[in-house]
Amino acid sequence: MKNIEFRTATSAQGGLVVMGGVPGVAAGSRVQLRDHAGRIRSGLVIRAADDAVLVEVFEGTDALDLENTWVRFLDEPFKLPLSRDIMGRVFNGSGLPRDGRPPIISADRRDINGEPLNPAARAYPREFIQTGISAIDGMNSLTRGQKLPIFSGGGLPHNRVAAQIVRQARLLGEEAAEFVVVFAAFGASHADARFFQESFEESGVLNKVVMFLNLADEPVIERLLTPRAALTAAEYLAFDLDYHVLVVMTDMTAYAEALREVAVLRGDVPARKGYPGYLYSDLAELYERAGRIKNRRGSITMIPVLSMPSDDITHPIPDLTGYITEGQIVLGRELANQGVYPPVTVLPSLSRLMKDGIGKNFTREDHPHVASQLFSSYAKALEVRGLAAIIGAEELSDADRRTLEFADAFERRFIGQGEDEDRSIHETLNLAWDLLSMLPPDTLIRVSEVELAKYHKGAA
Template sequence: RAYPREFIQTGISAIDGLNSLVRGQKLPIFSGSGLPHNKLGEESRFVVVFAAMGVSYADAQFFREDFESNGVVMFTNLADDPPIERLILPRTAMTAAEYLAFDLDLHVLVVLTDMTYYAEALREVATAKGDVPTRKGYPGYLYSDLAEIYERAGRVRERHGSITMVPVVSMPSDDITHPIPDLTGYITEGQIVLSRELNNQDLYPPVNIPPSLSRLMKDGIGKDDTREDHPRVANQLYAAYAKALEVRNLASIIGPDELPDLDRKYLQFADGFEQCFLAQGMDEDRSIIQTLNIAWELLSLLPGDVLSRVSEADLARYHHWNSSP
């Protein structure tokens, strides 16, 4: 194995700025029923291997029409197909991806949707075999079975190709502690969690920042990869948004007019962060420089003395504090 380090620009600020993806990483999307996980980020600089499990005829037709002009390698398992086929499909897709990546030296993006349907098929087959069930009826080998699929992504020494994997995991009842997202989080290198609350506000993409993370982000950003201030800006954005959410909760109890001036600035920051940084057009492709510049515009709503995660040089160069209300 070779360690993944090469930054991938997806064009989505919530990912590029705060949960950066690197080539060869496994970064799942944790979604809820009805959330737009199938619309997130198509990366044109990859050969795409797309595997859809347990989908309806309408969804299968949509994927087919959407991908047929883009040269996507597509595997489809319909909802009424036998469950054993659903267990074979992701392994078949990964075999195709390994051939493209390690025999043809191509960069491959594998999208597996939806791994929850895969795990339910595994539970159905395991029950029919008489295997001993564990949490919520899933077999005890669910972890190792998922790992057999996820761990086939990555980079190999002396090979120019790579496999980057984005599995989609629906959280039953929006429960992130459910066995499927829980075990997926242990095996993969982070997660992008979608928010029903943000989706109900018509914000796209509705990425829930506090529980989202990319464990390999630190290895793919910085001076030689994105921009020198990127690691510090990401830390500062996360800290400021977490503080702003606390202030928003307090304002819902006592009212915003009772808050001190600085807390009202945090409320302004939270609204701007969601409307200008997180939200973007479905076809909008932002560069990492645009993403970082938007971040500094938002951080400039706050005084420099509360921005402890960035350096004095960063503040002098990028921070434009305006003390007017």
């Protein structure tokens, strides 16, 4: 079947070609299509019946006729060849090299759709990953095997934050050498792609990075393959070669928009804002490939980056993502406008797995309480700030004024830090206590009395 070319196209429209009289074609099989000019396009079988096979053509149906279109059914799903040599390489969304070097030749070729991980085989993420960024390490800690997205907006420095995490992320302890990065960009601008490439090069991590790039002017359907190819590579590195893999994917909004575009072509019933009803399941198929497996040494930790359309966190893309991922790091325009970098808005940010990866045996015994106290004190301080905006700072009590000073210092010194500043978790926690010491000890009820006595600068 693989070697037979069929010329039985009966209709072509909107990216879809119907083939007649091709019996026994497997659903989900890959297709190669040769047009009248001899150009090769690729596609996928999305509906199979004996009398009509529906093929989705990635490059679209422009300049296609029915009479001179030749189609081969490759009889297998999209597969990615894998070997150790993928390290340091750059591929396109379908897994072909785009760095001018030869393609990967390997007998080990895997279906990029993967298979769902058995929940009974999962191991729970517990180990703390230090990113060197206080707002993350101190208050929204990342653990190995977690998926923690960055929610951002147009014009915010999410790429710089993502690059900083890639440069600085490390495990506490001796396993630092086993850390590698899989980077996938879809719908990215040429400038963004170059920024990441240069940033990895400068910091000397390039040979530990596998890149999958689908740029903004490349086929939309390939955008749907890019994260799957990247995750297949990540699974190979993590669970075959025992690496700890950090997967950075950007920008999930471009991915979801590509999915919507394809869904409309297929005629799927739209749910919210024109996105198909299966957007949740589709995103989950990607995100849930992060994790750890019992009896395997490696792990996949995922940082998807998405820009929220109009900064709206209730938009379907961030909303559904938030329901699947284990928390979110939210970047805010207000802080960015005040020149705070990284502009992490801590109150809506959250790491669900933090509680199990910090504290006594992982970071420091006071960490859980300090994080909780920072959240609570800062939330109160913002209330006071709102009040001050109405009644004027002069009307505030002394205690309230001190709270305001705390909020300012917290934003400038704790959240704000240099793009090259790599803070250890101890530095982060000590800094937190410096700031909490600006507040009277009896207002700090989230920390224990023992911790107050030990760390609060004003307690003595």
